[in-house]
Amino acid sequence: MTTLVVGATGATGRLLVEQLLKRNEPVKALVRRTGTFNEFITAHPGFTEIQTSVHDLSPDELARYVEGCTALASCLGHNMTFKGIFGKPRLLVTDTIRKLCAAVPDTGTTQPVRMVLMNTAGNRNRDLAEPVSFAQRCVVSLIRTLVPPHRDNEQAADYLRTHIGQNHDRLQWAAVRPDSLIDLDEVTACDAFPSPTRSAIFNPGKSSRINVAHFMTELVTCDKTWQQWQGQMPVIYNRGD
Numbered sequence: 001m002t003t004l005v006v007g008a009t010g011a012t013g014r015l016l017v018e019q020l021l022k023r024n025e026p027v028k029a030l031v032r033r034t035g036t037f038n039e040f041i042t043a044h045p046g047f048t049e050i051q052t053s054v055h056d057l058s059p060d061e062l063a064r065y066v067e068g069c070t071a072l073a074s075c076l077g078h079n080m081t082f083k084g085i086f087g088k089p090r091l092l093v094t095d096t097i098r099k100l101c102a103a104v105p106d107t108g109t110t111q112p113v114r115m116v117l118m119n120t121a122g123n124r125n126r127d128l129a130e131p132v133s134f135a136q137r138c139v140v141s142l143i144r145t146l147v148p149p150h151r152d153n154e155q156a157a158d159y160l161r162t163h164i165g166q167n168h169d170r171l172q173w174a175a176v177r178p179d180s181l182i183d184l185d186e187v188t189a190c191d192a193f194p195s196p197t198r199s200a201i202f203n204p205g206k207s208s209r210i211n212v213a214h215f216m217t218e219l220v221t222c223d224k225t226w227q228q229w230q231g232q233m234p235v236i237y238n239r240g241d
Helices: 011-020 039-043 059-066 082-086 093-105 134-146 150-163 210-222 223-229
Strands: 001-004 025-032 046-053 071-074 111-116 172-176 180-182 190-193 206-208 235-238
Touching: 001 011, 001 046, 001 093, 011 025, 011 039, 011 210, 039 046, 039 071, 059 093, 071 093, 071 210, 093 111, 093 150, 111 150, 111 210, 134 150, 150 172, 172 223, 180 210, 190 210, 210 223, 210 235
Parallel strands: 001 025, 001 071, 025 046, 071 111, 111 172, 172 235, 180 206, 206 235
Antiparallel strands: 190 235
């Protein structure tokens, strides 16, 4: 299984790449700048670093990179700077997911390609009509208006839900929704739920980046985990948080 990872140089993306390689799963990483990975990653024979951006590639060029991949994983996010939040591209994640999905039919693989998207617990899964309090709806509406990256996260997941759906012949998907991200050094116990069990606004839980990377790795590599969560938007919390 070869996984193409975008957003690989981010805090969670690097952990995802490392965990895939530790399972001897080949990884292609599309990166804007090189030299950001540790020695384990760069020295691993299964690692390929490609200095480019999805947005700079033509459809044919992107299809060549996607060819032969059995999974696509996105840990993309906006930089938490003024330019990163309010500058272009406003739909960084959504546009990337669209382009990657469009490249999938030309991969030449016999099984559906797995698309794993890192999303956010602040985004509802509208397929399940998840209950949200009036106060939270008001706050999220304000965030959606004032913080463009939140709208981008919503639209990226909605694209998978509505355009790819549950019966695509070449692509299956899962959108992982962590809550408040924290840094830990090791994988710890965590729990996954079809929907949030607490308010992402008024009673947020915690999700360590390394646990998010581990869960995404499980989705990519473990058929049982994939069968449980494909076509869904699991919310993960560190156990006890």
